[in-house]
Amino acid sequence: MSKYNLSINGATRSVDVDATTPLLWVLRDHLRLIGTKYGCGMAQCGACTVHLDGVAMRSCVLPVSQVGEQSVTTIEGLSENNDHPLQEAWLEHDVPQCGYCQAGQIMNAAALLSDTPNPTDEDIDAMMAGNICRCGTYTRIKAAIKTAATKS
Ligand code: FES
Numbered sequence: 735m736s737k738y739n740l741s742i743n744g745a746t747r748s749v750d751v752d753a754t755t756p757l758l759w760v761l762r763d764h765l766r767l768i769g770t771k772y773g774c775g776m777a778q779c780g781a782c783t784v785h786l787d788g789v790a791m792r793s794c795v796l797p798v799s800q801v802g803e804q805s806v807t808t809i810e811g812l813s814e815n816n817d818h819p820l821q822e823a824w825l826e827h828d829v830p831q832c833g834y835c836q837a838g839q840i841m842n843a844a845a846l847l848s849d850t851p852n853p854t855d856e857d858i859d860a861m862m863a864g865n866i867c868r869c870g871t872y873t874r875i876k877a878a879i880k881t882a883a884t885k886s
């Protein structure tokens with residue numbers, strides 16, 4: 735076990751865990767930030783997407799020992815009042831079905847808009863292609879990203 739002081743959603747959080755523990759389990763099991771979901775555990779679905787210094791990362795395959803000084807943002811820290819343009823657009827377009835994949839979808843889309851405020855269809859497809867939705871909400875996800883892009 736080792737102690738890690740992590741910057742998460744703007745606060746320093748300390749955890750005592752094995753160095754190989756994936757960040758996902760630190761977030762969910764140790765810090766009770768359960769908005770970030772476990773889907774595949776193999777970087778194949780995107781359900782576990784968080785930001786490291788603003789870059790979308792798959793927390794299921796990221797050992798906590800590699801986080802270092804980087805700032806981690808989870809869905810709980812994306813906005814103060816659930817009012818990020820993407821969160822509002824998600825509601826406007828009634829995107830979620832079961833909801834399981836949606837935190838990862840929003841975090842991935844947020845990284846896209848941060849880098850590319852006015853994405854083309856191709857930009858959206860390229861960025862979002864690896865985020866799987868078993869409920870097939872892809873059309874609404876794309877529409878919501880376009881709506882958010884007009885407001886961010
Ligand atoms: S749970 Fe991390 S990519 Fe699927």
Ligand code: FES
Binds near residue numbers: 830866869870871
């Ligand atoms: S909304 Fe059900 S998996 Fe995406």
